[in-house]
Amino acid sequence: MTDALRLVDITEDHLEDVLRIRRQSFGTMASGDRDEWWKYAVKFLEDGRYVGVADGDALVAAARFWNFGQWWSGRRIPVAGVAGVVVSPEYRGRGVGSLLMRGVMRRGVEKGFPLSALYPATTVIYRHLGYEFGGSRYKYSFQSADLRRLGGKDVSIRRAGPDDAQRFLEVASRVNESRRSNGVLIWPLDEIEEWLADEDNTAFLADDGFVLYNWAGDEELSVDELIAGSEQTARALWATVGSGSSIARTVHAYLPPGDPIHLMIETEADKKAEEQRWMLRLLDAPAAIAARGFAPSAVVEVDVRIDDPDVPENSGDWHLTVADGVGELAPAEAADSMRFGPRGLAALYAGTSLNVLRGAGLAKGPATNDAALDAAFAGSASYMLDYF
Template identity: 65%
Template sequence: MTDALRLVDITEDHLDAVLRVRARSFGPLPASSREQWTKDAVEFLTDGRYVGVADGDEVVAAARIWDFQQWWGGRQVPMAGIAGVVVSPEYRGRGVGSMLMRGVMQRSIERGCPLTALYPATTVIYRKLGYEFGGGRYRFSFQAADLRSLGGRGVSIRRAGPADAGRFLELVAEAHEGARASGVLGWPEAKVAEWLADDEDIFAYLADDGFVVYNWDGNNLRVDELIAHSEETARALWATVGSGSSTARTVHAYVSPNDPVHLLAQLEADKEMQVQHWMLRLLDAPAAVAARGFAPGVAVEAELQLDDAEVPGHAGRWQLSVADGAGKLTPSSGTGDVLRLGARGLAGLYAGTPLASLRASGLATGGSVRDDGALDTAFGGPAAYMLDFF
């Protein structure tokens, strides 16, 4: 590294340089996609969500910050989604990537995000900065003809449009609150309306208590999201997708590993299931705990010792209190042996990773193993998953 390296806010004048770095990181951007890429980039840089590293006047690394809401335990928590992380080849292995990510994390803290998540191109750098696996994005494949036979003919379904965005979000909230979902992203109504306006590439159908969004994926179909609050609606929506079986043999579906479709479909999903792991990090542990939902009916009092080189405010001893589905993390003056977690271990616990796994990997130490079950229950629930890639 040189003394000239510094963090910068990406501006429109930097975008040509960022594109050059991107081409060296992910391959050239097709000419047909450049206009949309530039349009998207401007949305991020206008409010300080595009951070870079410059050597003198030249941008050599950059990353975008998404403002997300992420469901945890059935409640939404503000989360900074980090995307488009690129570093010019001649600057790799010289600490530029870490410098960039520290700038991104600080900007995320300034924006009031207690969590940050990303899909890693490599886990090494992110683990050094305190990220750990939080969950997966799962794609299952079903035979279209099998889905077509699921029935639900008595359910009224209509084509959805931009005006239905609010209803879509209501159905999503009801589903995720009831299931105490974790990991799923929440989108603003304006963005959902924008997607629903694209009725050439996106097929969206709405019932009284559910909806489906799907499209073509080559010669097959792909379900991006399906919410149903009753068996009959679930059958009807899956059968609607499966009605394309005369031209599409397979339906790829982004769903939870616990989605009811696994119980409704007569035939097992293709064994070639795909999973993309995403990583999580806590930036403000007390705020992240306060915003998250916890298992109802569980009461836990536990002492934690946190170690975090990147967020000094985390370091120290804390009292975790969980009751009535809510949690609180407050500084503690206690003494004696205590459960110790670094940033990676804390991320894993928050995401519901069993403490036995965290202990076996060295990410949790100390304290009494006999107390682990209560913490596992408090943070546990359905597997954390995402439907979206960013």
């Protein structure tokens, strides 16, 4: 690195340079995608969510982050979804990516995001910066004829459009809260409106559920999201997706590993299920603990020490309290504490057991409260339905 390297806010004047670096990083963008990419880039930079690194006057790296919500034990928390991380080839391996990501994390803190998440192209850089695996994105494949036989004909469903976007959010929120879901993203309302306006998508809405799907090939459909608050609604929506089984023989679906469909369908999903892992980081540890839901019956009182060199506000001695499904991380005097770095803290937050964290060297200190912490942070497997 040189002394001329500095963090900058991406402006519209930088976007041609960002496109050049992106082309060097990921290949040529399809001709029809440039306008769409530019439209989103302007949204990010206008909101101060696009950060770059410049060497003198030349832009050499850039990254942006989405303004998402994410469910943790049934409570919705703001999360900065980092995407589009690009570094010019001649600057790779020289610390530019780390400088860029520290700038992104600092901007996330400034904008009030307790959490950050991303899909890693490589885990090395992100682990050095305190990210750790938080969950996965799962893709399953079913025979559409099997889905068609699920029934649910007594459930009223209708085709959905852009005016139903708020209703989609309300249904998803109600179901994810009741299920105490972990990891699931909530997209901005305007994005959902665009999905529902896209003629390539098909969407149906019921009183307590919805489905959004599209063609994935000549004989294949892909379900982006299907959520249902009852068995009969789930059956009706899945049967609707499978209704064209004479043409679309296979249905791919992004689902949690514990989705009810796995217990409802007579034949199991294709054994070649796909899993894509994503990473999590706490940007504001006290705010992240206060916003998260916890197991209602769990009770925890434990002193912890956090060492977070890249977000020093998280570092120090803390007292963690959990009771009645609510957590608090309050400053405390130095004590014989459990000790976590940012990676261990992120993995604990995502429900990784203390036994695994200790085995990986990500948790140290007294083990007296391990069982209580496991019970507090436990829940359903954390997952995402979306790639960003």
